[in-house]
Amino acid sequence: MLLPESPFPNRALAALDSLATGLLAPSFWAINRLLDLQPTTARGGGGCRGCAGRALAAPALATLLLLSLPLATLGLLLWLPVQAARRPFVYQHAAGTAPAQPWDLRQRRTFTFLTANLCLLPSGLAKFSNLGDTPRRATAIACRLAPGSPGPRGHRDALVAPRHGHGHNGYGGTLCAPPPSPGSLRVEVAQPVPVVAQPVPVVAEAVPVPLAERLPADADFLCLQEVFDAGAAAILRRQLAGTFPHLLFGVGGLGLRGGRLKLLDSGLLLASRYPLLAARYHGFPNGAREDALAAKGLLAVQVLLGSTRGQRVVGYLGCTHLQAPAGDAPIRQAQLGLALRWLQLFREEQEQDGDVVAFDVFCGDLNFDNCSPGDELNQRHHLFEVYQDPCRRGPGQEQPWAIGTLLNYLKIYEEPVSTPEGMRRTLSQPGGRQQYLAGPILANGQPAPVAPGPWHGRRVDYLLFRQHRGAPPLRTEVAGVSFITQLATYSDHLPVALRLDVAPVSP
Template identity: 75%
Template sequence: MLLRESPFPNRALAALDRLAEGLLAPSFWAANRLLDLRQTTAERQRQRQSRCGRCRGRTGQALAGLAYAALLLLSLPLATLGLLLWLPVQAARRPFAYQYTAGTAPAEPWDLRQRRTFTFVSANLCLLPSGLAKFSNLGQTPQRAAYVARHLAPAPPDPPGAWAGLVEPRDGEADGYGGTLRTPRQPPGSVAVEVPAAEAAEPAPAALSERFPADADFVCLQEVFDAGAAACLRRRLGAAFPHVLSEVGARGLRGGRPKLLDSGLLLASRYPVLAARYHGFPNGAREDALAAKGLLAVQVLLGSARGRRVVGYVGCTHLQAPAADAAVREAQLTLGLRWLQLFREAQEERGDAVAFDVLCGDLNFDNCSRGDALNQRHRLFEVYRDPCRRGPGQDEPWAIGTLLNSLKIYEEPVSTPEKLKRTLSQPAGRHQYLAGPILSSGQPDPAAPGPWQGRRVDYILYRQHRGDVPLRTEVAGVSFITQLATRSDHLPVALRLDVAPAPP
């Protein structure tokens, strides 16, 4: 797929798309405002604390609801015209927009005898239009997007201790990860603390970080559905990540089904993107079928060595959400694995040195629930390695869930990054504020054996590459990030990989 900044092949089609969206805007705005009348738990709490707030609030909501409903009805003729124009225009739209920020230095030469380190971040941001975000107990999408953008692209220089709190693999582990929790790469003058892997009833949690890593090389985001939020992220991330792919997904009528939202995927890279490919899942069901969920695969140029390209591969995806749809996710995992392999075969050139092959995303199943047993055994985990996993149904003792109990995200013990980190460091806090194991129906599993660490649905996986240039990829650190307290119902995850010459 050609990397062009506009997703449309010419200006005329881009103008028609803007016209169609302008015609749809009044109805969209009114519908979003109607849904936005639904209150989050924090808004209800503030209203209860206000004198006469409940009465005034209900009266105001009723009047606002009538006004928004009237505007929605009046705007329907314009919306119908806009939809008739919007649908055929989408057939000519490429499945992503590419932003390149000039002024960055070219890739540095790479001595393949030396070790290099790369950092990946993956996060589900729930940046839907505010009315839809309320169904996840989140609102204020523009404000949340601005906060995320500001903290994902911190101003240089990197703050000291940016990676303090990562889990570093145990020395001598053949697979690159093990059972010792340690604070890696301590700043000068600090003390490294080692915590043995827990064998007792309550395992120690993985290291939690209050901040996004300042040295992230790749950021993979999910649920960036709102157009304004995507624009805010592109604008801010461009200062630190010269290459950004957004608006990912094929909208319009696809396979006889309407795709009203794109995939929600966004990928930002510090390194040049050589190639990109999007594949849409053909089997989306129920409400998920309205979004163009799929897989985004990119090839990046990391440097050159003795006339060889040094490249890396990054995939970003978001699978079917409803808990009962394990069979749908199973098929999507199989398709994604096949698409990643085909993309590599199509893009790799003879003599390439492949530094890493990473897959990030919200897979919408965990490794602790009986209801997710089918997906836990997928072949994906034979090809890609999950640093937090020991096997089907068994995580490393330090791994914790990334899905929060959305109804409790505004409570005082988890209301700031610092408080969320402190609370999730305790067994009682994890049990109270993380989502627990589920049955195949999505209901809580009353027979789930304790102690459980929560549902880990957000993944960063990697695989080894066997090629002409022997390089070995090893885990240098894993982090669960509390930066988005009250701003998402997911914990972002970060993975740091060391790439070094493979032993003879």
């Protein structure tokens, strides 16, 4: 499959899109600045001086918006038809990347995956999640996802060689040893340390959790959600390109799609150290209310991992972001069904005779958890019979060490969770998790009564995998799981990392 390297098939359409975007820009800027006037709970975000400044700015911005409406109307009339020709994603790759290296199927190989919801919307919209200042946050996040000089390209034995021993500290935090099955995953972590701030009550026995302060430096694949802002996406692409030679961005169709207006793309961005053989995007047809304005859907890719005896060694990766509002469990249920069907069709379309499949991973922000009574419908979806979730034991039952990935957004700037180190210490305690993680909800989105037992919080960000039944037989095992605190104050979600070992099945 030839992956498109520009959003439009020719320069004329690209020029028309630029013209339309320019005509829309003043109105967009004014609306964004008006929304951006709302304060956050960050230090310095309020106060009388801030209120006075906002009171003076609001009328001026409203006047500018009214004056720009004629230009915006013309721009919209030009923008809508041009979007019909926009491609579903854009491929960015580094020139001169090395071909796939030989793979001895008798040896174990290891791959690291990271999923993260970054809340990189235009600053005014990000304020609804108590964030904002999107360009600054995008720069900080990009430097943390791909720090330092460009990573090695081509042959990467140092990054994918087998790792020996237990508790290998490859995530920059804690890891677990390969288990015989996901249900018996053993986590090795340091003992929790006290919170260096106002103490919170301990509500249950402390359970060690796999928390890490730093993002994995050896991540092979990044699956990012809510990269909606075009400027933020450009910042990420520039920084990630040195480490991840293969990126997909601008995912999803804009304009009128299926009779619905899409003002934002899907927000998905995928980065890979390995070459992409094929990619496919499918948009969900059933988005509702504010979510319907974004082109949410599924991005599926096939990656080339190596070759053996003339056969391709490939992996499959699916990334998505489901319907958000709490009361929309039936919509999410249908979206999960569509995603499963599309993933299977994609594999059937792309697999060639003799292909060796090393892994099949499905990830993203699914917007439901495994502890809320209101999410019971989604917790029992057929998805979990096809893909394995190493963080759960069954519907409504988490592993003892699993924790929520959705923060209490109103408290993200409070001192105990304002730094990666502080957040790790705080969330190492049951009381800290209960205070700073979003709690379980009812079907209407209201807080659910606290059930007895350990506090997990809402784990809405998932990294799932499934075994491949084929020849030659390879087995996928969980080598590590980590919840990462390095994006403290930059997002209202915790990134999640999963390390998989791929090895031959023992005779």
